[in-house]
Amino acid sequence: MTALGAANRASGDRGGNLSALGIRYYATGHRxxxxAKxxxxPGGNGQIEVNNRSLSDYVRRPSLELLVNRPFDVTETVGQFSVKAKVQGGGISxxxxxxxxxxxxxxxQANPxxxxNLRQAGLLTRDSRVKERKKYGRKRARRGFQFSKR
Structure with missing residues (x-):
């Protein structure tokens, strides 16, 4: 453990990285x-920045904005953290x-x-549902071709 790491532990820090921007907590999410990286x-104004754009500019659908803000609503930490994220792959949803x-x-990571609360709301569980592959001899994954008797 480095001296900086020991100092962070002694000061009550819970494992965030100390950078020029202050303490930051890093995690990845999948769907x-x-x-999402x-x-x-902590101590931010509650602003969420995704791929160098604001959340409202990035997702453009209020329902998706509510979905992204759900962890803050459940834990009652709205406005206590700023978020910077890099997202790759998939669609907007x-x-x-x-x-x-x-x-x-x-x-x-910030507060164990x-x-x-997060577990009860189902926010820590990775939703493993992915698109089922198309099979040969069928029109889509499960739908067969239209059958004609005559």
Missing amino acids: KTAI VWLM GQAGALRHGIARALL DLRA
């Missing part, structure tokens, strides 16, 4: 084929789900006491 900064998963995991 479908999307991967999330950095959580999958990326929003990956962001939600990453934010929940980063909140857990939030585990019960």
Whole structure:
């Protein structure tokens, strides 16, 4: 352990990385084929920045904004953290789900006491549902071709 790490532990820090920007908590989130790398900064103004754009500019759907903000609502930490995230892969819905998963995991690093609330809301569980592959001899994954008697 480095001297800086020992100093952080002694000061009551819960494992965040100390950088030029202050203490940051890092976590990754996954959903479908999307991967989100999330950095959580305590003491922020509650702003969420995704791929160098604001959340409202990035997702453009209020329902997805609510989905991303759910971990803060459940833990009653709205406005206590700023979020900076890098998201790759998938579509907007999958990326929003990956962001939600990453934010929940980063909140857990920041405060392990939030585990019960996050677990009860189902925010720590990785949603493993992915698109089923198309099979040969069929039109889609399960739908067969239209049958004609005559």
